[in-house]
Amino acid sequence: MIARLTGTLAEKRDDHAIVDVNGVxxxxxLSALSLAALxxxxxxxxxxxxxxxxxxxxQLFGFATEEEESVFHELMGVKNVGPRAAQNILSGIAPRELARAVAEGDVARLTKVPGVGKKTAERLVVELKEKLVALARAAAPRTPGAAAGLFDQLEQALTGLGFKPAQASAAADALREQGGERPLDELLREALKLLRS
Known part of the structure; x- marks a missing residue:
């Protein structure tokens, strides 16, 4: 079983990357968030x-963080959720945001994730509530400092995608001015629209 790859990033596509390890x-x-972090x-x-x-x-499924990998494995334990579905879910919602929605029983938030219907959302709440408690606690504090950190993460993700620091900063500032509390994955999608328009 391959648990980790270290090498040169050869290509980056919409849903995967190719990592060159000694010529192979x-x-x-990868989820959208993990791709953005590369x-x-x-x-x-x-x-x-x-x-x-x-x-x-x-198939190899990859993760930028241990947190995302851990949530991926918990998702695969849910009935009718395979690795591809688990990764699709993590492309639509950050791990901590998912844990918080599950802990709060927020079915409406979960159904906003592409590919997650009401039944699946309810199943996630029932089957994962106890398993994601620690992660939900970590996601609970919502302070102005946390919001600032979110935009720092957004800038890092954009520079990881190849945008210049000035472009990443301008996009983050534009979204910051719009206000409203949004998860990182949603901010990233909005930033990419701004930068590509």
């Missing part, structure tokens, strides 16, 4: 991985 290119499926192609990278083996395929 490994295709790693450096530009050509730079050194290290990703945590989960190896999924099926009769007809061998």
């Amino acid at each position: 290119g490994y295709r790693v499926q 450096p530009p192609p050509g730079e050194r990278v290290a990703v945590r991985t989960y190896t999924h083996v099926r009769e007809d395929a061998l």
Whole structure:
């Protein structure tokens, strides 16, 4: 089982990256947030991985953080949620935001995640409530400092996608001025729209 890859980032696509490890290119499926955290192609990278083996395929799923990997494994323990679905969920909501929604039984927030219907959202709440308690506690404090940190993370994610620091800062400032409390994944999507328009 491949648990970690360290090498050169060869390519970065919409839902995966190719990591070159001593001349061998490994295709790693990644969530939108993990992809955003990667450096530009050509730079050194290290990703945590989960190896999924099926009769007809061998797939690697990657994570930028231990937190995301941990939540991914918990999601796969939910009935009818496989690795691809778990990663799709993590592309639509950050791990801490997911934990907080599950802890609060916020089915409405969970159904805003692409691919998550009401039944799946209710199942996530029932099956994960106890398992994600510690992460939900970490997500609970919402202070002005936390909001500032969110925009710092947004800038880092944008520079990781190859935008210049000045561009990343301008996009983060524009979204900060709009106000309103939004999760990082939503801010990232809005920033990319701004930068690509």
